[in-house]
C-alpha cells in the first residue's frame with residue numbers, strides 16, 4: 254500500500270508525495286524544514302483534509318527536533334510559534350486545526366514534565382506518530398462501514414480526491430471503494446475532473462487505476478448528464494468540515510452533486526473521520542471558505558484561457574446543506590438525520 258506521508262527516524266525529516274505533478278510524474282519530497290511543509294500545504298502539493306492535518310503535525314515534530322534551543326522552555330516557545338504559523342496555511346479543513354491543537358497540547362505537557370531537550374523532542378514526535386497511526390486505523394474502520402452501504406453493481410459518483418493521497422493510507426471514501434472491490438463487488442466510479450486543479454482527473458483516477466477499480470472521468474459540467482445517462486446510483490465523497498446540523502464543506506461542486514442526487518433520489522454519503530466534525534459551529538454559514546488565486550481558473554498548465562483582467566470566482570469549497578446528506582460515515586459509526594449537536598456528540602463520545 255502506497256504511503257503518502259512518512260516521518261523519519263527521530264523526526265529529523267519527513268517525506269510526502271508531490272501531488273501537483275501526478276499522474277505524469279511520481280515525485281517524493283523529503284525535508285527537514287517545516288517552512289517547506291507549510292509551503293507544500295499552501296500550494297496543494299500536500300492536500301486533502303486528513304493529509305494536511307497529519308503533515309502539519311509531522312512538521313511540528315520535525316521542527317521540535319531541528320530547531321536549536323538552550324532549554325525546554327525556549328524550544329516549547331519556538332514550537333508554539335511554528336504551530337501557529339502552520340495553522341495559517343489553509344482555513345477550511347478543520348483537520349488541520351484538530352491536529353495542531355493536539356500537537357500544541359503535547360508540546361505543553363512535554364514542556365511541563367521533560368527534564369531535558371531530548372525528552373521533550375521525543376514526546377512531541379510521539380504525538381505526531383500517534384496522529385498518523387490514528388489516521389490509518391480510522392480509515393480502515395470507515396472503509397468497512399462505508400463499503401457495507403455499497404451494493405454489487407453500484408455506479409458511484411465522487412469528486413476531488415478521497416483516496417490514499419488525501420490521508421496517510423487508504424483514504425476516506427476512496428478506502429470504501431477499495432474495500433468494496435475486496436469484497437468482490439463490481440463497482441464503477443464516476444470521477445468528476447474537479448476544476449480548477451483537477452484533483453479528480455489527476456489524482457483519484459490515478460489511485461483507482463492503481464487499485465484496478467473501473468472508473469470513468471468526466472468534466473464537472475457533465476455531472477447532470479451522467480446522473481441521467483450513466484445511471485449514477487450513489488454519491489460517496491469526503492469532507493473538509495462538518496458542522497452540528499450536518500452542513501458539510503467539501504470541494505467546490507459537491508453541493509451541485511447533492512442537489513442532483515436529491516433530484517434523482519439516490520443516496521448521498523459523506524465519509525470523514527470524526528476529526529472533520531466541528532461541533533463548535535452550529536451551521537455551515539460559520540465555515541470560512543478558502544478563496545484561491547484567480548490564475549488557478551484563468552491559466553491551465555501555463556496557458557492563459559481567459560482574457561487578462563477578467564473577474565474571477567475561485568472558492569475552493571462549497572457547503573452542502575445537511576438536509577441533502579443521507580448519511581455521514583465516521584469511524585464511530587454511520588450518522589443519519591436529523592443531525593444536531595446532541596445526536597453527533599452522543600455518537601462521538
Ligand code: MRU
Nearest residue numbers: 300301302413415419491492504
Ligand atoms: O483543496 P483540496 O484538494 O485540499 O480539497 C480536498 C477536498 O475537498 C477533499 O474532497 C476533502 O479533503 C475530502 S477527502 C478527505
